[in-house]
Amino acid sequence: MACYEWRIMNILVINAGSSSIKYQLMDIEDVHHCALLASGLVEKIGEPSGRAIHKTFVGDQERKFTEERHFSEHREGMSRVVTLLTDKKMGVIHDAAEIHGVGHRVLSCGEVYRDTVLVTPQVKDTIREFFPLGPLHNPANLLGIEVSQEFFPHAPQVAVFDTAFHQTMPPKAFLYAVPYEWYTKYRLRRYGFHGTSHKFIAQETAEFLGRPLAETSLISIHLGNGCSMAAVRNGQCVDTSMGVTPLEGLMMGTRSGDIDPAALEYIMGQTGMDIHQMVDALNKQSGLKGVCGVNDMREVVESAAAGQPQAETALEMFVYRIQKYIGAYMAVLPRLDAVVFTAGIGQNSAPVRARICQDLVHLGLCLDDAKNAVPANEPRAIQKAGAPIQILVLPTNEELQIALETKQIITGR
Ligand code: ADP
Numbered sequence: 001m002a003c004y005e006w007r008i009m010n011i012l013v014i015n016a017g018s019s020s021i022k023y024q025l026m027d028i029e030d031v032h033h034c035a036l037l038a039s040g041l042v043e044k045i046g047e048p049s050g051r052a053i054h055k056t057f058v059g060d061q062e063r064k065f066t067e068e069r070h071f072s073e074h075r076e077g078m079s080r081v082v083t084l085l086t087d088k089k090m091g092v093i094h095d096a097a098e099i100h101g102v103g104h105r106v107l108s109c110g111e112v113y114r115d116t117v118l119v120t121p122q123v124k125d126t127i128r129e130f131f132p133l134g135p136l137h138n139p140a141n142l143l144g145i146e147v148s149q150e151f152f153p154h155a156p157q158v159a160v161f162d163t164a165f166h167q168t169m170p171p172k173a174f175l176y177a178v179p180y181e182w183y184t185k186y187r188l189r190r191y192g193f194h195g196t197s198h199k200f201i202a203q204e205t206a207e208f209l210g211r212p213l214a215e216t217s218l219i220s221i222h223l224g225n226g227c228s229m230a231a232v233r234n235g236q237c238v239d240t241s242m243g244v245t246p247l248e249g250l251m252m253g254t255r256s257g258d259i260d261p262a263a264l265e266y267i268m269g270q271t272g273m274d275i276h277q278m279v280d281a282l283n284k285q286s287g288l289k290g291v292c293g294v295n296d297m298r299e300v301v302e303s304a305a306a307g308q309p310q311a312e313t314a315l316e317m318f319v320y321r322i323q324k325y326i327g328a329y330m331a332v333l334p335r336l337d338a339v340v341f342t343a344g345i346g347q348n349s350a351p352v353r354a355r356i357c358q359d360l361v362h363l364g365l366c367l368d369d370a371k372n373a374v375p376a377n378e379p380r381a382i383q384k385a386g387a388p389i390q391i392l393v394l395p396t397n398e399e400l401q402i403a404l405e406t407k408q409i410i411t412g413r
Contacts, residue, residue: 009410010037010098011403012085012152015105016144018136019045021077024399025085025092025099028407031203034400037092038085042077050077054084056092065090074140078147099155102148103406105196105398106159107137110187114167116405119145119157127159133187133244158406165195165202168236173332176244190248192240194222197342198230200401204394205338206235208379217337219329221322222396223352224343225253225295229322231329239332241325247282250325251318253295256286258321288314297345297352305351319355326356330363338390339365347395348375353382357391364388 009029015022020043028034040054050071056063065084071077082096093099104119108130117123127142134141145157166174174190175183182188201220206213213235220230227250231239241249241257251257264278273281289295292303292314300318303311330336345352350373357367366387371380376393383391 009100009407010093011406012099012102012148012155013105013399013402013406014102014144014148015399016074016140016147018140019043019047021045021074021081021144023081024403026400026403028400028403031400031404034403039399040081040084042071042080045071045074045077052077052080052084054081054090056090058092063090074143074147075150078144078151082151096152097154099152101156101158101406101410102152103158103160103402104141104145104148105402106141106145106161107134107193108163108191109159109161110163110191111167111189113159113161113164115164116158116160116409118409119149119159123159133191156406156410158409160196160402160405162193162195163191165199166190166192166230166237166240169239173239188244190240190243192228192230192237193242193246194226194228194230194240195237196398196401197222197396198228198232198237198240200396200398201340201342201394202230202232202235202237204379205340205392208381208392208394209337209390211337217333217335219326219333219336219339221326221339221341221346221356222343223250223297223322223341223345223349226255227252227257227322227343227345229325229329231333233333239329247279251321252287253297254284254287254289256282256290288318291317297349301349301351315352315355319352322356323360326360326365327363336364336389338392340392340394342394342396347377347393350375353391353393365391367391 011026011028013024022041024039025037026034027037036057038056042052044050048070049068052067054065085091085093086095106127109126110130112126124142127138131138149157198220203213205218206216216235218232220232222228226246229241230237247255249257268278288300292300292310294300300311300315304315341353353372354367357365366384368382368384371382377395379394381390381392
């Protein structure tokens with residue numbers, strides 16, 4: 001078991017999906033003093049053959065355990081997580097009681113909470129209230145909380161909402177131009193997602209630049225399987241690209257992003273698809289996958305470089321949409337310190353970053369090609385010396401942010 005002088009608190013971070021439980025156990029004091037003890041995933045819960053993957057990190061040693069077996073429900077999955085964490089060989093703690101708090105990633109709380117909260121019966125009711133607005137995630141997130149309460153009854157449970165960071169957006173940014181009572185009666189508005197990542201990136205940017213967060217303005221570009229951007233003015237989100245669901249905004253791995261809503265009616269008429277099939281196609285069969293057949297950016301870049309025209313088109317579309325949002329966010333931010341790339345594509349794909357920046361020199365984005373090309377896991381600046389706007393590559397860490405906020409709630413700090 002890892003042991004450090006500053007050892008303060010074991011926080012378990014849980015991200016429960018409809019058929020999976022992802023977890024990380026961290027020993028944490030603050031953003032600079034934290035140790036990942038274990039991480040893992042139980043997947044395909046409810047399917048005939050499921051899988052558990054458990055990794056431990058003790059000192060410099062990383063160990064991995066994989067198990068193929070059936071998990072009938074989340075309770076059984078969580079039970080396996082507990083036995084793996086406390087196992088004599090594969091475990092990192094002796095007993096579930098050594099977990100001092102559990103932080104849950106929760107998709108949406110609408111406008112009810114602007115920040116992270118301790119889970120109470122009222123909080124659970126709110127998460128339930130938002131099932132219709134987060135039908136894929138909120139029910140699974142609540143299930144994760146309830147199962148965790150059973151297994152860790154001694155530990156405070158904390159809900160960290162993916163929408164919370166975006167609650168500072170003004171009405172002109174979050175309202176849709178539709179009948180107003182759709183907002184007042186049905187809560188239809190743009191909520192935004194990836195809030196935990198954008199918040200972490202805003203804090204990391206301030207630290208990297210050596211400025212107070214309240215005096216830092218940035219455009220945060222999160223490019224993973226899901227992609228979103230946030231305009232952050234003096235540490236607060238003023239606009240973001242995702243909407244009432246994560247489907248709006250940028251082109252993504254399998255999601256369309258922005259589309260004329262009347263196109264849905266037209267294609268449904270042509271194909272006979274119903275609205276559920278249509279939304280499913282926009283979520284799972286569109287984006288990079290829809291245009292060129294693959295959603296892994298590495299493959300898209302390779303195929304484009306090999307001269308495959310549809311891959312080149314998909315890549316151009318992906319980049320163009322991001323460039324348009326950068327322009328839009330520059331227009332709404334009175335001052336801009338940095339444009340920041342993060343997540344799988346943002347951190348790792350030098351060609352995508354280069355394409356995004358190459359036509360934006362007139363906006364002050366002057367990329368240094370040599371700095372951009374160096375692969376690294378460290379936070380770094382990749383703009384030319386003397387450029388007016390910093391271009392940063394910062395690793396995101398949503399789990400760490402959830403663990404930090406969980407600890408803050410538990411300790412009252
Ligand atoms: P998630 O949204 O699931 O957390 P990630 O942040 O892990 O996703 O990002 C996944 C995306 O990152 C995939 O499209 C993958 O192709 C892309 N990616 C990872 N490494 C690279 C790389 N070296 N070059 C280009 N894309 C990469």
